[in-house]
Amino acid sequence: MNYEKEWDVIIVGAGPAGNMAAQEFAKRGMKALVIDRKQQIGPPKRCGEGLSIRWVKIGKLKPNPRWALQEITGATLVAPNGEKVYIDTGSTGQTGYIIERSQWEKMEAEKAIRSGAKYMLKALVTGLVMEGKAVKGVKVSREGKEEEYYAKLVVACDGVDSMVGRYAGLRTAMPLGECDSGYQYEMANVPIENPNYMELYFGTNVAPRGYVWVFPKGKDVANVGIGISGDSAETAKDCLDAWIEANHERFKDASITEINAGVIPVTKPVGEFVGDGIMLVGDAARMVNPIHGGGMGSALEAAQMAAEVGTAAIKKGDTSKKELMAYQKMWQEKRGGEFKKILHVRHFVEKLNDEQFNIVADLVKKGELKPEMLVDLGHGKGLAELIKALVKASPSITKFALSFLKG
Numbered sequence: 001m002n003y004e005k006e007w008d009v010i011i012v013g014a015g016p017a018g019n020m021a022a023q024e025f026a027k028r029g030m031k032a033l034v035i036d037r038k039q040q041i042g043p044p045k046r047c048g049e050g051l052s053i054r055w056v057k058i059g060k061l062k063p064n065p066r067w068a069l070q071e072i073t074g075a076t077l078v079a080p081n082g083e084k085v086y087i088d089t090g091s092t093g094q095t096g097y098i099i100e101r102s103q104w105e106k107m108e109a110e111k112a113i114r115s116g117a118k119y120m121l122k123a124l125v126t127g128l129v130m131e132g133k134a135v136k137g138v139k140v141s142r143e144g145k146e147e148e149y150y151a152k153l154v155v156a157c158d159g160v161d162s163m164v165g166r167y168a169g170l171r172t173a174m175p176l177g178e179c180d181s182g183y184q185y186e187m188a189n190v191p192i193e194n195p196n197y198m199e200l201y202f203g204t205n206v207a208p209r210g211y212v213w214v215f216p217k218g219k220d221v222a223n224v225g226i227g228i229s230g231d232s233a234e235t236a237k238d239c240l241d242a243w244i245e246a247n248h249e250r251f252k253d254a255s256i257t258e259i260n261a262g263v264i265p266v267t268k269p270v271g272e273f274v275g276d277g278i279m280l281v282g283d284a285a286r287m288v289n290p291i292h293g294g295g296m297g298s299a300l301e302a303a304q305m306a307a308e309v310g311t312a313a314i315k316k317g318d319t320s321k322k323e324l325m326a327y328q329k330m331w332q333e334k335r336g337g338e339f340k341k342i343l344h345v346r347h348f349v350e351k352l353n354d355e356q357f358n359i360v361a362d363l364v365k366k367g368e369l370k371p372e373m374l375v376d377l378g379h380g381k382g383l384a385e386l387i388k389a390l391v392k393a394s395p396s397i398t399k400f401a402l403s404f405l406k407g
């Protein structure tokens with residue numbers, strides 16, 4: 001397939017960020033090219049496939065049975081001592097879906113193409129065309145040839161290991177402890193208590209600084225995965241295998257249909273996610289909820305913002321860093337504060353030991369903490385309430401807990 005050389009915008013990556021960016025730029029009349037190294041949009045997924053209704057609305061997505069597989073109306077949290085806490089999120093409208101991500105991504109790309117965007121697949125971006133410090137295009141390795149394509153703006157939606165950001169000189173590297181290592185099996189014939197409920201399992205023997213999830217994709221199909229600190233001595237795979245083995249009775253008749261692994265940036269966004277002629281969006285800029293690692297929704301929102309600012313800059317004929325900074329500012333104002341609070345909550349929660357986790361579950365069971373408060377933590381809210389209840393129930397926690405109230 002032949003492609004024109006000159007574009008208004010080149011988007012690297014056809015994941016959630018890239019497909020939304022393509023739709024939004026194309027809708028605004030921009031000549032947009034999306035480049036992905038995969039030969040097919042979608043697989044392999046690196047994802048538990050949980051998407052909350054909040055992001056469905058922000059992304060203006062119309063749930064389609066082809067990808068919105070299982071409606072979620074609650075969560076079962078399992079404390080280290082096995083105590084279960086049931087949270088009915090549906091009653092407060094906080095629903096969501098476990099999606100078939102590969103299908104969804106393809107359908108989002110189809111939407112972008114209908115809006116005018118073009119896609120180039122099986123094409124690896126290996127570098128950037130630079131003029132001084134300004135990005136002017138991309139170098140692509142495709143069908144055994146090295147090619148160059150030029151654009152007024154390059155949008156890096158190339159995920160957590162964003163090389164494009166690095167090629168542009170942006171500081172995207174992060175310490176191992178600031179990311180989670182994820183591993184997952186999609187499995188069939190898994191006994192599921194309630195397909196409308198996500199299950200989350202906590203404990204140092206289960207997942208160091210993380211959790212095991214069972215996200216139902218139907219009556220007996222589920223993503224069974226784990227996220228643990230990237231600097232753990234154990235591997236995520238070993239921890240997940242050990243957990244499945246420890247739950248042998250449940251999984252003895254189940255088997256895997258897919259294996260997925262990946263890194264999840266659960267930290268602050270990249271310090272500067274724009275440069276001359278370049279913007280970073282989604283995982284490439286580390287725009288992930290730092291407590292649970294969900295990043296599809298925030299990638300959609302950031303892509304919308306990038307397209308708004310990027311289109312205006314292209315139309316003005318000025319895609320300098322100074323002009324594109326409006327995107328970084330917009331994201332910081334809308335989402336930056338919330339994500340900072342969520343990171344603070346994560347830093348507190350990861351300091352709790354198993355006994356303290358058990359106390360939290362017990363407080364919820366006794367009605368001394370509202371179960372919804374645990375959901376609020378994922379939005380960066382409710383930390384003070386949690387700390388006060390914990391200090392009352394377990395005075396040994398006082399010193400370190402109270403220090404978090406100041407943060």
Ligand SMILES: Cc1cc2nc3c(=O)[nH]c(=O)nc-3n(C[C@H](O)[C@H](O)[C@H](O)COP(=O)(O)OP(=O)(O)OC[C@H]3O[C@@H](n4cnc5c(N)ncnc54)[C@H](O)[C@@H]3O)c2cc1C
Pocket residue numbers: 012013014015016017018035036037038046047048049050051123124125126157158159160163164182183184225260261262263264281282283284288293294295296297299
């Ligand atoms: C195990 C695991 C479980 C997760 N579970 C969830 C979950 O349940 N819910 C949720 O919301 N999020 C989850 N996430 C996070 C979520 O997957 C990411 O936040 C999301 O994919 C970010 O989208 P993106 O478009 O920024 O990047 P990506 O989806 O990573 O897309 C990047 C694209 O860029 C392409 N690309 C990369 N480099 C190049 C290159 N040089 N040239 C050409 N193409 C390139 C890749 O092929 C890819 O298609 C999970 C992550 C992991 C690892």
